[in-house]
Amino acid sequence: MNKSLNIEVFNKGDGKINHECGADHVKVGQKVPTGMPETEPNTRCVSVDGDADRVVYFFTDEKGVFHLLDGDRIATLVADFLMDLIKRCGLEIKMGLVQTAYANGASTDYIVNKLKVPVACVPTGLSTTP
Structure with a gap:
C-alpha cells in the first residue's frame, strides 16, 4: 500500500494538542498548519482535530493560493x-446524510434540493455521561 498511498505525519502530538495545527486552526486561518513544510503545488493534505471527528482537506495551487x-x-x-x-x-x-446544527445551510439546501438526499440534523457537543 505504501506505493499507492504516501502519508507523512506532522505535528504528531509532541506538544499542546491542536496547537496551530488542528482542523479549526487551518479552517479559520485559511493556511497550512504551523510546522508543516512547504509542499509541491496541489499536494493533498488533511488536518483533523484532537479526536479526529472534524476534518479539513486542503492544498495550495501553482500560484500559491490556499484552497480548503x-x-x-x-x-x-x-x-x-x-x-x-x-x-x-x-x-x-x-x-x-447526517449533519449537525453547525452545518452550512447552503450545503444542506444543495444536498436536499439538488441531490435529493434527505438530511438528518443531530445535536453536537461532548457527552459527559459514560
Whole structure:
C-alpha cells in the first residue's frame, strides 16, 4: 500500500494538542498548519482535530493560493459521488446524510434540493455521561 498511498505525519502530538495545527486552526486561518513544510503545488493534505471527528482537506495551487474543503463540502462531494454511482448501477438504494446544527445551510439546501438526499440534523457537543 505504501506505493499507492504516501502519508507523512506532522505535528504528531509532541506538544499542546491542536496547537496551530488542528482542523479549526487551518479552517479559520485559511493556511497550512504551523510546522508543516512547504509542499509541491496541489499536494493533498488533511488536518483533523484532537479526536479526529472534524476534518479539513486542503492544498495550495501553482500560484500559491490556499484552497480548503471543509466537512460540509466533503460530505456534499461524497453524497454527489455516491448518488451518481447508485444511479449508474441502476440500484434502488435509499441514502441519507447526517449533519449537525453547525452545518452550512447552503450545503444542506444543495444536498436536499439538488441531490435529493434527505438530511438528518443531530445535536453536537461532548457527552459527559459514560
